[in-house]
Amino acid sequence: MTRAVSRKAKQYSELTKILRDPIIQQDINTALNTPFEVIVLATMSAGKSTLINALLGRELLPSSNEACTSRVFRVEDDDMMDSFEARLEGEEHFSNWQAASVELLQDMNLSKSAGVIELRGDVPKIDNEGGKLVIYDTPGPNNSRDSSHNDITFNTLRDGNHGLILYVLNASQIGVDDDASFLRELLKVVELRENHKDIIFILNKADVLDEEQGESLTKAVELVKSYLGNIGFKSPAIIPISAVAALLARKTQRNEKLSRRERHILESFNQLASIDKNHMLDAALLPKNKKSQLLLSISLKPISDLSPSEHNESIYDAKQLSDIEHYSGIFLVEELIQQKMITDGTPTAMANLVESLNKHGLGAFAGLFDSKSAPEK
Numbered sequence: 001m002t003r004a005v006s007r008k009a010k011q012y013s014e015l016t017k018i019l020r021d022p023i024i025q026q027d028i029n030t031a032l033n034t035p036f037e038v039i040v041l042a043t044m045s046a047g048k049s050t051l052i053n054a055l056l057g058r059e060l061l062p063s064s065n066e067a068c069t070s071r072v073f074r075v076e077d078d079d080m081m082d083s084f085e086a087r088l089e090g091e092e093h094f095s096n097w098q099a100a101s102v103e104l105l106q107d108m109n110l111s112k113s114a115g116v117i118e119l120r121g122d123v124p125k126i127d128n129e130g131g132k133l134v135i136y137d138t139p140g141p142n143n144s145r146d147s148s149h150n151d152i153t154f155n156t157l158r159d160g161n162h163g164l165i166l167y168v169l170n171a172s173q174i175g176v177d178d179d180a181s182f183l184r185e186l187l188k189v190v191e192l193r194e195n196h197k198d199i200i201f202i203l204n205k206a207d208v209l210d211e212e213q214g215e216s217l218t219k220a221v222e223l224v225k226s227y228l229g230n231i232g233f234k235s236p237a238i239i240p241i242s243a244v245a246a247l248l249a250r251k252t253q254r255n256e257k258l259s260r261r262e263r264h265i266l267e268s269f270n271q272l273a274s275i276d277k278n279h280m281l282d283a284a285l286l287p288k289n290k291k292s293q294l295l296l297s298i299s300l301k302p303i304s305d306l307s308p309s310e311h312n313e314s315i316y317d318a319k320q321l322s323d324i325e326h327y328s329g330i331f332l333v334e335e336l337i338q339q340k341m342i343t344d345g346t347p348t349a350m351a352n353l354v355e356s357l358n359k360h361g362l363g364a365f366a367g368l369f370d371s372k373s374a375p376e377k
């Protein structure tokens, strides 16, 4: 062992003793749990809430084909929780945490107070590495019946510090006026503020395109690329997905009951997935190396289990449901979020950690967390 390595090993062991102090522990936990914030934006009914529900693997956020979300929902990922809880910000304080259900969240969404609705629980496919994932659902700002939606969404965007913006486009309405004006406003905010790091465009409802009728997904992605380019988004990353396909597959994995209509839709996704499960992923537009690296990570992931309940009534096996998830394109969105958390979130969390060590007069240990000087295994 070189002298430098033995010095570091000694420092690690000294640090372990100091770390038993509960105040220091709490500060370090806070630093390591630095939020990595993802904000989901789109005009009304593009599928923001459905996409987030797909990421949660269950139906919680209210969604409908009319103007729906009327306030900001803040979802905090907690890897240690096995169910979701929700609370509502009132005039003076938050309500108590309650077990989350779609009914409770619908009531909260309709309640008069204007505060944020908070949710916490485990976002199943994302590990809180490099920070703690926080996802914001926002109201579509183009609601002519309620102009407050525009203010709510833009204030959340301007005030936030978002590691990633997911902008959802509706494949059945590419290039409509409301969307173009929202995108122009978004571009202004992004250009003015340094706290918005990256945008990924999600082409949702890609399942509505009928390839046999000449509605090619690859062409739709090209169309979106030139549409975004004309607005001023150069070299956009565009990921086609079907949030509904992902959500229905995951609800079935969890043994949640589907309506007759949902079962019917799921069966159509099952058939599409069995013909070509890579349809969405192939059409995704990302830098070539990045895309092959993401696809490789996806191919190495294990198949999600079905809910262990003996009464899992699904007519599909675990492989079929995993193929529908794969077909939906959701894995690419999840892998991108996860990698972004690691590459962008980790340095922030480490900087916060070093700051908190300095605050406790432990600056001498900061070098242990600098990847360049840490001893190799």
Ligand SMILES: Nc1nc2c(ncn2[C@@H]2O[C@H](COP(=O)(O)OP(=O)(O)OP(=O)(O)O)[C@@H](O)[C@H]2O)c(=O)[nH]1
Pocket (backbone or CB within 6 Å): 042, 043, 044, 045, 046, 047, 048, 049, 050, 051, 062, 063, 064, 065, 066, 067, 068, 069, 070, 138, 139, 140, 141, 204, 205, 206, 207, 208, 241, 242, 243, 244, 245
């Ligand atoms: N075919 C299809 N329909 C979808 C998909 N995702 C969402 N939808 C439907 O689109 C409608 C609107 O979805 P929401 O998730 O409520 O949309 P939103 O963007 O949250 O809308 P607001 O909250 O009003 O801004 C619902 O009826 C969804 O079932 C999809 O991938 N494919």
Ligand SMILES: [Mg+2]
Pocket (backbone or CB within 6 Å): 048, 049, 050, 062, 063, 068, 069, 137, 138, 139, 140
């Ligand atoms: Mg919504």
